Amino acid sequence: MAQINPSILSADFARLAEEAKAVEGADWLHVDVMDNHFVPNLTLGVPIVEALSKATDTPLDCHLMIEDADRWAPQYVEAGAGSVTFHAEAAAAPVRLAREIRAKGARASMALKPATPIEPYEDLLPELDMLLIMTVEPGFGGQAFLDIMLPKIRRTRELISKHGLELWLQVDGGVSATTIERCAEAGADVFVAGSAVYGTEDPAEAVRALRAQADTVTASAPWVCGH
Numbered sequence: 001m002a003q004i005n006p007s008i009l010s011a012d013f014a015r016l017a018e019e020a021k022a023v024e025g026a027d028w029l030h031v032d033v034m035d036n037h038f039v040p041n042l043t044l045g046v047p048i049v050e051a052l053s054k055a056t057d058t059p060l061d062c063h064l065m066i067e068d069a070d071r072w073a074p075q076y077v078e079a080g081a082g083s084v085t086f087h088a089e090a091a092a093a094p095v096r097l098a099r100e101i102r103a104k105g106a107r108a109s110m111a112l113k114p115a116t117p118i119e120p121y122e123d124l125l126p127e128l129d130m131l132l133i134m135t136v137e138p139g140f141g142g143q144a145f146l147d148i149m150l151p152k153i154r155r156t157r158e159l160i161s162k163h164g165l166e167l168w169l170q171v172d173g174g175v176s177a178t179t180i181e182r183c184a185e186a187g188a189d190v191f192v193a194g195s196a197v198y199g200t201e202d203p204a205e206a207v208r209a210l211r212a213q214a215d216t217v218t219a220s221a222p223w224v225c226g227h
């Protein structure tokens with residue numbers, strides 16, 4: 001079954017606890033951590049992740065768009081994140097970092113910006129629980145989906161199948177009712193959606209509708225491993 005992870009980047013930051021509760025049927029809550037260095041935007045850090053983890057039963061999927069990921073990522077596990085995604089472009093030692101995240105008890109995930117190819121990371125895939133392919137340049141919600149990322153999603157799904165891995169394949173950026181099926185057909189099974197969830201009157205219903213839409217594709221996909 002497809003997973004839908006609402007991105008709190010599109011939520012009301014003055015009411016984060018309520019906004020987290022508004023999507024409690026979601027699989028994970030996607031938390032965008034930005035440092036104004038790795039991306040040209042600044043959001044939140046460890047103390048807010050710690051507070052959010054106490055405010056909701058939905059597990060936190062923390063996406064670190066920050067420099068010096070090796071130093072900071074383990075602190076997000078300690079703050080309560082169930083999954084921590086670091087960027088390949090920001091990690092000095094991605095294998096060591098993924099092992100540290102797993103050893104601390106969270107799922108380890110690595111993200112690729114649009115211009116970063118998957119091929120140099122093929123041998124690292126067994127070290128990861130999830131691979132995130134950015135379908136916009138990271139930094140802001142509400143951007144248009146980059147169709148040119150679909151071949152990379154397809155190639156990544158082929159590598160996952162080739163190695164027989166149970167790795168989740170997440171897409172983030174511009175995911176909506178008009179793009180989610182294309183992502184699912186290409187091989188994604190975890191979908192981050194910001195404005196397509198929080199930009200609606202009923203965020204919980206938006207999550208259900210997106211999941212149902214993605215499931216029309218993933219239900220018959222040969223690569224679904226029943227998560």
Ligand SMILES: O=C(CO)[C@H](O)[C@H](O)COP(=O)(O)O
Nearest residue numbers: 007138139141142174194195
């Ligand atoms: O990581 C992100 C931006 O860097 C956000 O998660 C993403 O953009 C979600 O917003 P939307 O669904 O509106 O594109």
